[in-house]
Amino acid sequence: MDFDxxxxxxxxxxxxxxxxxxxxxxxxxxxxxxxxxxAKALKRFFEERKETNEYFQINTDYLHSYRSECF
Structure with a gap:
């Protein structure tokens, strides 16, 4: 099943x-x-997965943090 x-x-x-x-x-x-x-911690996690799994193909170039004051 695909999701938006x-x-x-x-x-x-x-x-x-x-x-x-x-x-x-x-x-x-x-x-x-x-x-x-x-996002830095998440990007680091994904980069480590790429090093250990050649089939892991997630582009981490678009991982960014945005600060929100809503909470």
Missing amino acids: VIFYSFGEQLMPIFLGMRQFSTQKHVFITSSSKN
């Missing part, structure tokens, strides 16, 4: 995000993060 957008809550465990991205097809993955867990 999938939202992930980025917390202590990164593996559920990794597995969700591999299992579900979507045009856009959106990560909801906190100030302590941001």
Whole structure:
């Protein structure tokens, strides 16, 4: 099943995000993060997966953090 957008809550465990991205097809993955867990940490995690798995093809060039004051 394809989705338009999938939202992930980025917390202590990164593996559920990794597995969700591999299992579900979507045009856009959106990560909801906190100030302590941001796009840099997520990008580092994905880059490590690329080094250990030649089939892991996620473009990390578009991972960015945006600060929101809504909470």
